[in-house]
Amino acid sequence: MRGLRRPFDRNSIPNYLAHSTQAEVPERRWIVERRMVATHALVKEYVNLFVNRRAYTVQSFRPHPQRGRHYYYRPTERGSGAALQLNEKTISDHMEGKITIGLYAINPANQRCKWVAIDADYRNAMEDLIKLQYHLSGDHVDSALEMSKRGGHLWIFLAVPLLARKCRLYIHDLASRLGVPVKGSGLVEGIEIFPKHDVIASGAFGNAIRGPLGIHRGASRRFWFYGADYTLEAQMHFLRRLRRVTEEELDRFTAGKALPPNIVKPRHELEPMSEGSGLTRTRFCILDHVGKTRILGKNHVTRCPSCEKAGRDRGGDNLAILVADPRFYLCWAGCTKEMIRAAVGKPIPVRRIA
Numbered sequence: 636m637r638g639l640r641r642p643f644d645r646n647s648i649p650n651y652l653a654h655s656t657q658a659e660v661p662e663r664r665w666i667v668e669r670r671m672v673a674t675h676a677l678v679k680e681y682v683n684l685f686v687n688r689r690a691y692t693v694q695s696f697r698p699h700p701q702r703g704r705h706y707y708y709r710p711t712e713r714g715s716g717a718a719l720q721l722n723e724k725t726i727s728d729h730m731e732g733k734i735t736i737g738l739y740a741i742n743p744a745n746q747r748c749k750w751v752a753i754d755a756d757y758r759n760a761m762e763d764l765i766k767l768q769y770h771l772s773g774d775h776v777d778s779a780l781e782m783s784k785r786g787g788h789l790w791i792f793l794a795v796p797l798l799a800r801k802c803r804l805y806i807h808d809l810a811s812r813l814g815v816p817v818k819g820s821g822l823v824e825g826i827e828i829f830p831k832h833d834v835i836a837s838g839a840f841g842n843a844i845r846g847p848l849g850i851h852r853g854a855s856r857r858f859w860f861y862g863a864d865y866t867l868e869a870q871m872h873f874l875r876r877l878r879r880v881t882e883e884e885l886d887r888f889t890a891g892k893a894l895p896p897n898i899v900k901p902r903h904e905l906e907p908m909s910e911g912s913g914l915t916r917t918r919f920c921i922l923d924h925v926g927k928t929r930i931l932g933k934n935h936v937t938r939c940p941s942c943e944k945a946g947r948d949r950g951g952d953n954l955a956i957l958v959a960d961p962r963f964y965l966c967w968a969g970c971t972k973e974m975i976r977a978a979v980g981k982p983i984p985v986r987r988i989a
């Protein structure tokens with residue numbers, strides 16, 4: 636039989652029916668809500684849970700004159716033009732509803748995430764989110780469902796920052812097994828999964844999502860998590876009690892899996908090895924220096940020697956080597972080719988220029 640007989644019970648979700656998933660509710664505006672105070676402890680907890688890097692975005696107070704949408708931009712310091720960094724005051728202002736910030740999923744220093752968020756804002760979006768939530772719980776993965784302007788955001792928290800690639804792999808695989816549409820996979824409508832990248836370059840940002848518990852400028856209201864009272868304390872208390880996914884679990888959920896081919900992004904990070912002077916030097920081949928490999932799609936997959944030295948990559952699948960041309964290889968955890976070559980005892984010769 637296709638689908639589930641009884642995937643969820645709406646009645647168990649407070650206010651499920653009170654908040655339409657289709658339209659902006661013209662009911663009472665939440666802008667007149669009682670003033671929320673973000674205590675130092677709540678701010679600290681928010682940072683621990685949600686802030687994975689200090690770069691951020693701010694939602695504009697005024698809608699775009701033509702499009703009517705409240706876009707997010709990266710704030711800069713007046714005068715110097717330097718990018719502003721998140722601090723406790725920013726978070727406190729966000730929680731108290733004075734500003735609305737967007738948070739980036741991936742920290743480029745380690746290509747890891749503290750959370751995974753699934754954004755859905757199409758017709759039947761809430762049904763898909765609840766279906767995902769139900770099946771996540773089958774893996775003993777807790778998640779928190781946050782309301783949004785249309786649909787919702789489903790959040791999963793991680794015990795320690797985990798590789799963006801594996802986070803995406805897990806959710807993409809689950810969505811495809813459940814027949815939940817993913818936006819961008821040739822489909823116009825579907826869930827969006829944050830992180831949206833496996834790897835981002837240093838100096839890059841990837842994608843940001845509205846920080847929870849703030850006031851959405853377009854809707855002029857605060858969107859809460861289902862399952863807790865509408866106060867900052869109760870909401871943070873609810874989030875604190877959710878079980879977080881461990882690295883061992885994520886490795887297990889993603890072992891032997893690959894992203895569907897229509898999702899995989901062009902691997903511009905793959906760079907050719909320096910070929911040296913060619914004739915006199917024996918050409919280095921990474922395949923001679925790694926352990927057991929297996930083929931996944933267009934790549935050999937194996938343990939990254941550099942990660943291994945650092946006691947990481949217990950899943951043994953961080954290194955991808957292009958089958959068609961093994962000069963192209965990439966560690967998903969962000970090890971550079973210099974690090975990998977050094978780890979196998981074949982450092983790249985330094986070429987002196989002038």
Ligand SMILES: [Zn+2]
Nearest residue numbers: 939942966970
């Ligand atoms: Zn590595």
